[in-house]
Amino acid sequence: xxxxxxxxxxxxxxxxxxxxxxxxxxxxxxxxxxxxxxxxxxxxxxxxxxxxxxxxxxxxxxxxxxxxxxxxxxxxxxxxxxxxxxxxxxxxxxxxxxxxxxxxxxxxxxxxxxxxxxxxxxxxxxxxxxxxxxxxxxxxxxxxxxxxxxxxxxxxxxxxxxxxxxxxxxxxxxxxxxxxxxxxxxxxxxxxxxxxxxxxxxxxxxxxxxxxxxxxxxxxxxxxxxxxxxxxxxxxxxxxxxxxxxxxxxxxxxxxxxxxxxxxxxxxxxxxxxxxxxxxxxxxxxxxxxxxxxxxx
Numbered sequence: 001x002x003x004x005x006x007x008x009x010x011x012x013x014x015x016x017x018x019x020x021x022x023x024x025x026x027x028x029x030x031x032x033x034x035x036x037x038x039x040x041x042x043x044x045x046x047x048x049x050x051x052x053x054x055x056x057x058x059x060x061x062x063x064x065x066x067x068x069x070x071x072x073x074x075x076x077x078x079x080x081x082x083x084x085x086x087x088x089x090x091x092x093x094x095x096x097x098x099x100x101x102x103x104x105x106x107x108x109x110x111x112x113x114x115x116x117x118x119x120x121x122x123x124x125x126x127x128x129x130x131x132x133x134x135x136x137x138x139x140x141x142x143x144x145x146x147x148x149x150x151x152x153x154x155x156x157x158x159x160x161x162x163x164x165x166x167x168x169x170x171x172x173x174x175x176x177x178x179x180x181x182x183x184x185x186x187x188x189x190x191x192x193x194x195x196x197x198x199x200x201x202x203x204x205x206x207x208x209x210x211x212x213x214x215x216x217x218x219x220x221x222x223x224x225x226x227x228x229x230x231x232x233x234x235x236x237x238x239x240x241x242x243x244x245x246x247x248x249x250x251x252x253x254x255x256x257x258x259x260x261x262x263x264x265x266x267x268x269x270x271x272x273x274x275x276x277x278x279x280x281x282x283x284x285x286x287x288x289x290x291x292x293x294x295x296x297x
Contacts, residue, residue: 036264044261057265069241070249078223080156085163093174111168122232125161151242181207217281246270
């Protein structure tokens with residue numbers, strides 16, 4: 001205890017500055033979180049606790065076809081985000097790194113979708129993916145594709161929409177990292193007769209490895225929080241719930257079925273998944289800082 005008080009006294013000014021933020025954080029984050037955990041152990045009518053049921057809500061969830069479907073869909077979103085949303089920003093960054101003229105213009109164009117409201121993006125792509133024979137893409141390509149009404153295509157199309165909006169910012173992060181690589185390494189590789197692919201594999205990729213690990217975890221965390229895109233683009237879940245997500249199911253249980261206890265239990269499960277991913281993110285971030293000599297422990 002004396003060591004703790006000594007630490008607090010030594011950093012009293014810093015604590016005084018942080019205190020208002022810490023109080024607000026506790027009030028708006030930790031208090032609701034613990035209330036939610038408590039609620040998950042009760043049978044409820046609306047938001048009113050009726051009966052303590054322990055882990056019953058969790059058992060019912062893991063026996064629920066809707067939960068298992070949404071859980072599987074969420075992992076499928078994560079998989080497609082690796083195929084589409086993970087590789088594309090790296091490719092864009094590599095291309096931008098080679099651009100000599102109009103760099104500012106191209107970077108602005110790449111980043112622009114990030115400043116467009118997400119709801120507007122979802123509505124725009126819903127319009128483009130209209131399955132009607134006279135829809136934009138069907139008319140353009142002279143096809144009769146079901147697009148968002150296709151159970152197998154709906155998740156990749158939503159992930160494509162998410163990638164279109166978010167790839168610009170991620171690309172610029174990779175680009176900033178690329179521009180820290182000393183050109184001497186590339187010149188040495190060329191003199192050794194290395195091909196473009198070999199230069200990428202042995203020079204570029206090792207420099208991006210730390211950034212890739214961090215952004216990969218961030219991307220998966222964001223995928224587990226996907227909500228309004230499938231809600232807007234597929235009107236709540238698509239054909240046979242093909243696009244439903246865990247967060248969307250929380251909304252459905254809480255505000256359509258009015259079962260706050262079960263919704264709380266599901267939100268605790270999602271929170272645990274996100275806590276584990278966030279912990280992995282901080283671990284990788286710490287390892288990266290160690291590699292760069294920013295920290296020693």
